[in-house]
Amino acid sequence: MGARTALATGLGRLAHWGLHDVLHRSASQLPGRVALAVDPHAIAGLAPKLSQGSIVVCGTNGKTTTNNVLACAMEAAGYRVLCNREGANMAAGVAAALLPGRSADWAVMEADELSTVNIVPALRPRYLVLLNLFRDQLDRAGEIDHVQDTIASALAASPETVLVVCGDDPISMGVALRAREAGTRVLAFGIAEGLRLGADRVPEGAFCQACGAQLDYDYRTYAQLGAFRCPRGDFARPELDFWATGVRVGREGVSFDASGRTLPGKVRVCASFGGVYMVYNLLAAFVAASLAGVDGQTFQRALDGYHPENGRLQHFVVDGREVVLNLAKNPTGFNQNISLLLADEREKAAFLVINDDFNDGKDISWIWDVDFERLAGSPEALRVVAGGHRANDVQVRLKYAGIEAPIAGSVAEALEAISDLPRERPLYVLTNYSALWPAKAELERMGERHE
Template identity: 75%
Template sequence: MSLSTAIAVGAGRLTHWGLHGVLRRNASQLPGRVALALDRNLIADLSHKLGRGAIVVCGTNGKTTTNNVLAAAIESCHQRVLCNRAGANMAAGVASALLPGSSADWAVIEADELSTVHILPGLRPRYMVLLNLFRDQLDRAGEIDHVQDTIAAALASSPNTVLVANGDDPLCMGVALRARKSGTRVLTFGIGEDLDLPADRVPEARFCQACGAELEYEYRAYAQMGKFSCPKCDFCRPQLDFCATGVRVTREGVEFDVVHDGKRSHISAGFGGVYMVYNLLAAFAAASLAGVGAGSFQGAIDDYNPRNGRLQHFVVDGREVILNLAKNPTGFNQNLSLLLADERPKALYFAINDNFNDGKDISWIWDVDFERLAGQAELTAICGGTRAGDVQVRMKYAGIEADVAPLVEGALAQAASLPKDRPLYVLTNYSALWPAKATLERVGVSND
């Protein structure tokens, strides 16, 4: 380790101690920011302490869950893992995750899509998992082709990285198409059967990534995910290296088999929806490549307890409260599918902020299928966040009368008049998630 790297590491660790040990504050980013200011090549310098390498998890939705399940699975095999579990997924957060200790077996790193060009050149991961690509934070990220180009450029800067991509997503396969041109090896995962689910009202990725013709689908799982093909060229859903079959999705959880290299492994989890099948399938694929057996992977799922606001359950004054993140149309629509799978009368609280990390443009709420909730028996809807009024108007156009409560405390107060057996679902975007989680932890008991 060079003198400059040693100074940067020392400064970063001192910052972490001050924040976490003294001030009891989150230390997921500032230590890395301080260290990178002293050594701009810090990520590359710290990558040398990884005995087996790094795995990067990237994509619009599901990064944190997939990343943390993967890290837990590798740790279950008695290997030391460095991981940015809190979801600090830009360069500073990655540097912070790499600071502890003098050695580790693996780094399992969640990466923001646009930050991959700052992370991959130094980290040089063995694998990069690409979960999905959806329109998200348009005022920051721009259109999806810009995101695809960024990820492809990042992969070109790390030529030995294997891309493990969602083969059901034509946008991920568009990245694979670009990456293969620079010599990147590609493996794929996906669902190998029709789940007989309704198509989303506003689908993504209608057109071929190679020639621009409109894609055809034999079936869809959700959004643009499914068995697609182009009628004009050979662009299509590839033969899957990790294929999920026998998929069952209920309110109680998911289960499926994974077929890989002629072997079949059974996976089950007590949480999620169809999107969780993809998350767990991706984590299983990466864990398998890292040498984790199916039994160890299932054991990690059984012990997994996120406590990060993603499908986290609470009990508040005898009422079940379910908290989850929903930050773009596809994420919201998948949450609505989970709500509809729960046949009980229920209360819903949608909190949308427009802070910097959320994106100022919230026009995407008009692409959410709120109409699917219209006609639900005994439904109580409440809107919150800095853009509560906008959400209330959107709900009105969907045929749903909704009240306004800027903070989750107000939603809990309104729900208090309802029978205790009616759950309250709290769906928030980024900056609204942590305040809601903090409130629910203060007034309730986590049931996970």
């Protein structure tokens, strides 16, 4: 470690001590900002402390859960792991997670897609896990091709990195095509069977990444993911290196058999939190863990002990009513949450909260691509409440979907709005980024965690 990196590390650790130990505040980003201000190459300077290397997880949806499950599995296998568990996924968050004085075997780091161009060349990870790509935060990220270009450039600057990619996602496979042409080794994972579930009404990446023709599907799992192929024969889902079969998805969670070309046999993976998207997240975590030397039994043991604590699919009980909190920040994320909500056969209520802070994106026109009409057509009784800075916009969108929704300024007000409903009816709280942590803090004050 050079003198400048050593100084940056020392000042970053001092900032962490002041924030975490003295002020009792989050130290997930500011110490990294301090370190990078002193030494812009601090991430590269700290990378040699990792005896085995690093794994970076990126993608539009699911990277925080995938990253944290992976880190837990590797720790269960006895590895010393550094991880940005709080979801601080830009360069400052990665630098902050690398600051602790202890050495480690691995770093497991979530990375914002646009930040990969800074993080990957500096960290030189052994594996980059690409979960999916969807339209998200258009005023910051731009269109999908810009995100693809960024990730492809990051991989080109770290040629030893292996790309572990969702082979079911044609947009992610667009990145893989470019990466493979540049010499990157590519491993693909996916679901190797149709799930016989209703696919989303508004798929995004429905066109060939090579010629632009509309893709054909043997089956779709959700959004644009599935067994796709170009009718002109120049682009298709690759032969999978790792795959899931025997998939079960329900309110009680998900389960599937994970298999792979380099694995000795099937491993049954089960989790108490659900959704089709979670099958992909857990399969990606399983694949990365396996590549790092974690066996299937250890992975499942870690998963059994994993409980979301970052607002993703957290369950609370407030005055006898179950409240389910989850992140929904773009059309695909919302559509998957709607699928999860509809899979709950109980009568229920939903509080939909949309903010437009910087980390959410000011442009919220994407709410018109969310299939809220599925809620209006639900056979079960459903009460919906709108909230957030853009509550009125949500209310108008829901009106066009045939849903009347009163406005509430908080979770407590939403609970009051449905207080006439029996306590057996759960409330689903779906928020985008900046609304998630306030909702989580409010629920922790009002109720108790429910595992």
